[in-house]
Amino acid sequence: MNALVESRHLEFRRNRKTELSVVIPLYNEYEVIPMMYERLTAVLASLAIPYELVLVDDGSRDGTPTTMSRLADADPNVTAVFLSRNFGKEAALTAGLDHATGDAVIIMDADLQDPPELIPEMLKAWKAGVDVVCMRRRSRSGESWFKRYSAHRYYRVLNAISDVDIPTDTGDFRLLSRKAVNALKQLNERNRYMKGLFAWIGLPTTIIEYDRMPRAAGVTKWDYLSLFNLAFEGITSFSTAPLRLAMGGGLLTALFGILFTLWIVIKALFLGDPVQGYPSLISMITILGGVQLLSIGLLGEYIGKTYYETKQRPVYLVRDVMRRGKSANETAPTAAFASMEKETYVRYK
Incomplete structure (x- = not known):
């Protein structure tokens, strides 16, 4: 029972x-x-x-x-x-x-x-x-x-x-x-x-x-x-803020590059100071390369998400x-x- x-x-x-x-x-x-x-x-x-x-x-x-x-x-x-x-x-x-x-x-x-x-x-x-x-x-x-x-x-x-x-x-x-x-x-x-x-x-x-x-x-x-x-x-x-930050970083780097170039021209023309060459060149390449790689990495992260979504x-x-x-x-x-x-x-x- x-x-x-x-x-x-x-x-x-x-x-x-x-x-x-x-x-x-x-x-x-x-x-x-x-x-x-x-x-x-x-x-x-x-x-x-x-x-x-x-x-x-x-x-x-x-x-x-x-x-x-x-x-x-x-x-x-x-x-x-x-x-x-x-x-x-x-x-x-x-x-x-x-x-x-x-x-x-x-x-x-x-x-x-x-x-x-x-x-x-x-x-x-x-x-x-x-x-x-x-x-x-x-x-x-x-x-x-x-x-x-x-x-x-x-x-x-x-x-x-x-x-x-x-x-x-x-x-x-x-x-x-x-x-x-x-x-x-x-x-x-x-x-x-x-x-x-x-x-x-x-x-x-x-x-x-x-x-x-x-x-x-x-x-x-x-x-x-x-x-x-x-x-x-x-x-x-x-x-999408990281992408915007990367774009902002790129703009600031470009502005810095322009100002730095103008400074070199002014020194060479008006102050008689020759371009230093190697140190400044390596510094600019390193900065630009880092910003570019960071931006590409962030862009790749978003593209990768799209890639996985399309696989269904x-x-x-x-x-x-x-x-x-x-x-x-x-x-x-x-x-x-x-x-x-x-x-x-x-x-x-």
């Missing part, structure tokens, strides 16, 4: 509409997953609403895929999405949003630096009528002063040169309404800087401040080079999806994925 009641209860949970989806991209986060799952499910269970966890494995090489499979097999509220390789966090976030079915979608990292206990407050703000709830970092415990300072300055520089107003000191931790998620799905670019895309859609937004915690376990996968590449991606994705490659490829304990290959695909291949789901743009 108890088994029958439990079975009917499980069937009811499967058929009811999902109100909240929590999307978590994962890359080699095996150590922190059990703690994350325990804290997160405790918070979600207390809300007494239909929810789902969408865990996206971005080509992990540790025990992350195995742990995700076990969670999806044991908990019908867990959807595990396995990408075919490491496509990067922006692509993993895109995959998670594509597979989320909730009326509201919360994005958070697995390292518990973003406290799950803030979810009720985020839901309260969403129910008050906004489409995007951004979580602004009031403090960042466990991070070096250089990382805090550089992040602080970067967001302000990006806002100063960007065409859209990107909230400062915010990461990926935020809530999106279904309207916001559907709007994001209309953005087809392959070079995806998600923080900028979140701001670009321009729907009603509110900001909640919080104190970011240190990592609960494991180590960060973001070194300074990766962070620099992400920052440069954000600048070149949402601003998918943002990501999915190796498998486990939903309610079963592989997507074992169950009929949902309506959202009915047009995709059965063996390998692909997000085409």
Whole structure:
């Protein structure tokens, strides 16, 4: 009798509409997953609403895929999405949003630096009528002063040169309404800087401040080079200011060259000072060569983005999806994925 009641209860949970989806991209986060799952499910269970966890494995090489499979097999509220390789966090976030079915979608990292206990407050703000709830970092415990300072300055520089107003000191931790998620799905670019895309859609937004915690376990996968590449991606994705700066640098260099030439002519004609030749020539060649290479490099970065966009490659490829304990290959695909291949789901743009 108890088994029958439990079975009917499980069937009811499967058929009811999902109100909240929590999307978590994962890359080699095996150590922190059990703690994350325990804290997160405790918070979600207390809300007494239909929810789902969408865990996206971005080509992990540790025990992350195995742990995700076990969670999806044991908990019908867990959807595990396995990408075919490491496509990067922006692509993993895109995959998670594509597979989320909730009326509201919360994005958070697995390292518990973003406290799950803030979810009720985020839901309260969403129910008050906004489409995007951004979580602004009031403090960042466990991070070096250089990382805090550089992040602080970067967001302000990006806002100063960007065409859209990107909230400062915010990461990926935020809530999106279904309207916001559907709007994001209309953005087809392959070079995806998600923080900028979140701001670009321009729907009603509110900001909640919080104190970011240190990592609960494991180590960060973001070194300074990766962070620099992400920052440069954000600048070149949402601003043409670097090209304008290069043009301005070229004009100033040309003006300097003209003035320097006039000075040499004046010295030779009126002061009787012969042209010095080698030192001045090498200096001018070095300056001009540096400016030209910098300008060509910036131009090449923008051309490269156009090149990748014209290839029309998918943002990501999915190796498998486990939903309610079963592989997507074992169950009929949902309506959202009915047009995709059965063996390998692909997000085409």
